Amino acid sequence: MLAKLDRLLSYEMKVSEFIGTLIIIGIPYGIVGVVWSITHTAHLRSLHGIDVIVSFLGSILCWPVLLFANVTMT
Template sequence: MLKRLDRVLSYEMRVSEFLGTLILIGIPYGIIGLIWSLTHTSHLRNMHGIDVVISFLGSIVCWPVLTFANVCMT
């Protein structure tokens, strides 16, 4: 078991492989965040200007936390 873990952790990645992995993880995360943010826009109604943009982008990035908070508040 420890040999397998050591083999996995000792694997060296190039920068391009690392960036590719981040992109493959980030695309689904961003799509889910965008869908969640588009369906939960009630908090944006009273905002204007740059506040709407910042709040919308923040909800895309923080959608897992906001989902948990939404469940706990209702």
């Protein structure tokens, strides 16, 4: 078990491979975040100006936390 973990952690990646991995993970995360934010806009009605934009972008980034909070609050 430790040998497999050591082999996994000693793997060297190029910067381009890191960027590709981040893109592969980031695109679905962003899509789900946008869908979550579009379907949960009730909190934006009381906001005005730049606060709407910041709150919307924050909900895109933090959708996993908001999903958990929504499940546990109801």
